[in-house]
Amino acid sequence: MLEKVQQALNESTAKVITGFANLLPGIVALIVAVLVSILIAMLLGFLLRRFLRGVDFDAKMAGWGWAGLSDISPERSPTLLAVRFVYWCVILVGALIGIAAFDATLTQQMVMRLFSYLPNFLAAILLILFGNVIARFLARGVLIGAVNMNLPYGRLLSLGVKWLVIVLTAAMALDHLGIGGKIVDLAFAILFGGIVLALALAVGLGSKDLVSRSLQQQTSQRKEESEGQFHHL
Amino acid sequence: MATLETTSAETKERVERIGEADLVVALPSCHNRELLEAAVSSLRAVVPELSSNGKVVILYPESANVDMPGDDESSLLLLPCALSPVERYHEPSLAQGLRSLLTVGRALRARACVMLGSEAAVSIPDGLRLLAEPVLKHGYDLAVPLYARRKLDSLINSGIAYPLTRALYGARLCYPMAADLALSQRLADQYLRPSALAGQPQSGWATTKAVCAGLQVCQVHRDFAPVPIVSEQTDLSSSLAQVLSTLFMDVEQNAGFWQRTRGSQPVRTFGQPRQVDFENPAMDVHKMVETFQRGCRDLLDVWAVTLSPATLIDLKKAAKLPVDRFRLMDDLWVHVLFDFILGHRQRVISREHLLRSMTPIYLGWVASYALEVQNLGQGAVEDRLEKLCLSFETLKPYLLSRWRWPDRFNP
Numbered sequence: 181m182l183e184k185v186q187q188a189l190n191e192s193t194a195k196v197i198t199g200f201a202n203l204l205p206g207i208v209a210l211i212v213a214v215l216v217s218i219l220i221a222m223l224l225g226f227l228l229r230r231f232l233r234g235v236d237f238d239a240k241m242a243g244w245g246w247a248g249l250s251d252i253s254p255e256r257s258p259t260l261l262a263v264r265f266v267y268w269c270v271i272l273v274g275a276l277i278g279i280a281a282f283d284a285t286l287t288q289q290m291v292m293r294l295f296s297y298l299p300n301f302l303a304a305i306l307l308i309l310f311g312n313v314i315a316r317f318l319a320r321g322v323l324i325g326a327v328n329m330n331l332p333y334g335r336l337l338s339l340g341v342k343w344l345v346i347v348l349t350a351a352m353a354l355d356h357l358g359i360g361g362k363i364v365d366l367a368f369a370i371l372f373g374g375i376v377l378a379l380a381l382a383v384g385l386g387s388k389d390l391v392s393r394s395l396q397q398q399t400s401q402r403k404e405e406s407e408g409q410f411h412h413l
Numbered sequence: 414m415a416t417l418e419t420t421s422a423e424t425k426e427r428v429e430r431i432g433e434a435d436l437v438v439a440l441p442s443c444h445n446r447e448l449l450e451a452a453v454s455s456l457r458a459v460v461p462e463l464s465s466n467g468k469v470v471i472l473y474p475e476s477a478n479v480d481m482p483g484d485d486e487s488s489l490l491l492l493p494c495a496l497s498p499v500e501r502y503h504e505p506s507l508a509q510g511l512r513s514l515l516t517v518g519r520a521l522r523a524r525a526c527v528m529l530g531s532e533a534a535v536s537i538p539d540g541l542r543l544l545a546e547p548v549l550k551h552g553y554d555l556a557v558p559l560y561a562r563r564k565l566d567s568l569i570n571s572g573i574a575y576p577l578t579r580a581l582y583g584a585r586l587c588y589p590m591a592a593d594l595a596l597s598q599r600l601a602d603q604y605l606r607p608s609a610l611a612g613q614p615q616s617g618w619a620t621t622k623a624v625c626a627g628l629q630v631c632q633v634h635r636d637f638a639p640v641p642i643v644s645e646q647t648d649l650s651s652s653l654a655q656v657l658s659t660l661f662m663d664v665e666q667n668a669g670f671w672q673r674t675r676g677s678q679p680v681r682t683f684g685q686p687r688q689v690d691f692e693n694p695a696m697d698v699h700k701m702v703e704t705f706q707r708g709c710r711d712l713l714d715v716w717a718v719t720l721s722p723a724t725l726i727d728l729k730k731a732a733k734l735p736v737d738r739f740r741l742m743d744d745l746w747v748h749v750l751f752d753f754i755l756g757h758r759q760r761v762i763s764r765e766h767l768l769r770s771m772t773p774i775y776l777g778w779v780a781s782y783a784l785e786v787q788n789l790g791q792g793a794v795e796d797r798l799e800k801l802c803l804s805f806e807t808l809k810p811y812l813l814s815r816w817r818w819p820d821r822f823n824p
Binding site (some may be wrong): 321330 | 648650759766
């Protein structure tokens with residue numbers, strides 16, 4: 181009995197050690213791939229940063245109308261954002277190469293699925309990125325317009341616009357990633373419809389005094405101009 | 414002969430038939446038959462004074478759709494042209510009209526071209542005579558009006574355009590953005606020269622172009638500034654953004670010139686100052702101060718991208734003052750404007766947002782200025798504006814330094 185138990189233990193130990201020995205080259209390959217990819221990422225990052233600083237990328241992006249990009253960039257620098265994006269992409273590719281070195285069917289399938297999923301993932305990231313820039317741009321425009329019209333709740337309006345756009349782009353990104361399925365669509369429709377309905381009710385009922393006061397203020401401002409108190413032009 | 418791309422084939426043909434003219438006058442505000450006929454009949458008395466033996470060509474908008482055939486040999490000729498009404502301080506609409514006028518003027522080898530962009534029909538003869546004389550008889554290249562105004566009229570001009578252009582370009586032209594002006598052939602050549610951008614016409618005010626080109630400029634005393642031609646929908650924020658955008662673009666284009674200019678010089682002024690009722694009706698600045706205070710609460714993040722920390726602190730301090738003691742010091746106002754010029758150049762955020770975000774600060778300046786001058790007479794108000802202009806000139810080195818070294822630490 182004891183002999184049989186010992187034999188079973190020896191066999192299972194041998195199996196585990198053999199399995200581990202089989203996996204070891206893969207693990208080493210993974211570590212090496214990740215280390216090499218980190219080195220390559222650092223080198224590429226360094227070269228890219230020097231190049232982008234050389235061509236004054238931050239100012240050029242602002243000049244091309246992408247000034248809002250600096251708001252979501254580390255240290256308000258689109259150059260650093262691009263460098264970090266490339267850095268992490270190289271490390272991700274290195275990790276995938278390392279995982280592929282395991283030579284297991286399951287791993288291979290996982291890598292294949294991951295690669296086929298990559299375009300969706302990148303598209304979702306771009307959506308979030310663009311959505312964020314657009315949300316900030318619109319929010320700033322609404323805030324400036326509201327202050328110039330002397331509306332008391334400019335910040336609230338601006339925040340509302342910002343989150344509407346962010347919720348919209350987040351729902352689009354999740355839809356692109358295939359996460360959540362119909363729940364996301366349904367939740368988004370309920371949330372978006374709810375926000376619009378709430379705004380309509382607020383304007384129609386709760387804020388009618390506020391709206392009429394704002395319109396009155398605007399009219400009286402025009403009246404002052406026409407009556408000749410101030411002529412800006 | 415200069416090319417006439419902006420005019421119709423019929424107009425080109427008539428220009429060729431006319432051959433030469435002494436004076437070409439554009440009347441963009443005469444957009445229907447009644448206005449045009451009234452202007453032409455009153456002009457007949459003035460034309461012999463200005464041109465004893467040459468021809469005078471009047472350009473009117475093609476959109477007026479008026480058929481007024483004339484004898485090509487008569488001294489006063491009418492010609493339809495690509496003109497549209499000029500909005501007050503709206504450079505694109507003025508530039509479009511000026512290009513049409515100067516193109517025809519150059520083709521006709523006219524000694525002077527006169528744009529009466531904002532004159533009402535009744536004042537057209539007076540305006541034409543006063544503006545054309547310095548160019549035709551005294552050899553000036555540009556004559557602009559110096560309008561009589563009340564205390565609180567033309568505030569964008571008094572608080573921004575005049576002091577800024579005076580400090581930067583060194584010429585004390587009180588209305589640098591006037592839509593009524595007379596130009597010589599030399600300035601026409603300068604204005605119609607293609608810009609650095611291939612195929613793009615030049616932009617910017619004719620006044621700054623004349624000063625930067627070293628041409629002779631003068632001003633002429635005129636009555637009240639005409640009523641602005643702006644649509645009712647245009648709000649102050651849009652008008653201000655439009656004016657600032659053109660001024661700031663000019664500053665960028667002429668950076669080489671204004672960086673070399675020091676101080677300012679008076680320009681010759683023809684005529685006598687017109688007497689007007691100087692007082693505006695009783696004023697209320699509460700809403701303006703309120704908008705300024707709201708701006709200081711809500712727009713600090715937007716302003717922080719272009720204003721220096723010290724300027725932001727001073728604005729916050731000003732926002733805490735009660736309305737009756739509210740003041741926005743000249744130095745602070747000048748720093749704000751200079752910082753916005755730099756922010757506009759560096760495109761720190763969308764230019765439209767940046768310029769519109771200046772409205773509350775401008776209203777703060779208007780409120781402060783209105784409170785200061787409410788009990789002052791005409792002379793004292795002129796002194797007050799002169800003090801503001803001197804602040805712009807004194808602080809110009811700050812703009813110069815930050816223009817040349819934008820990354821240098823600036824507390």
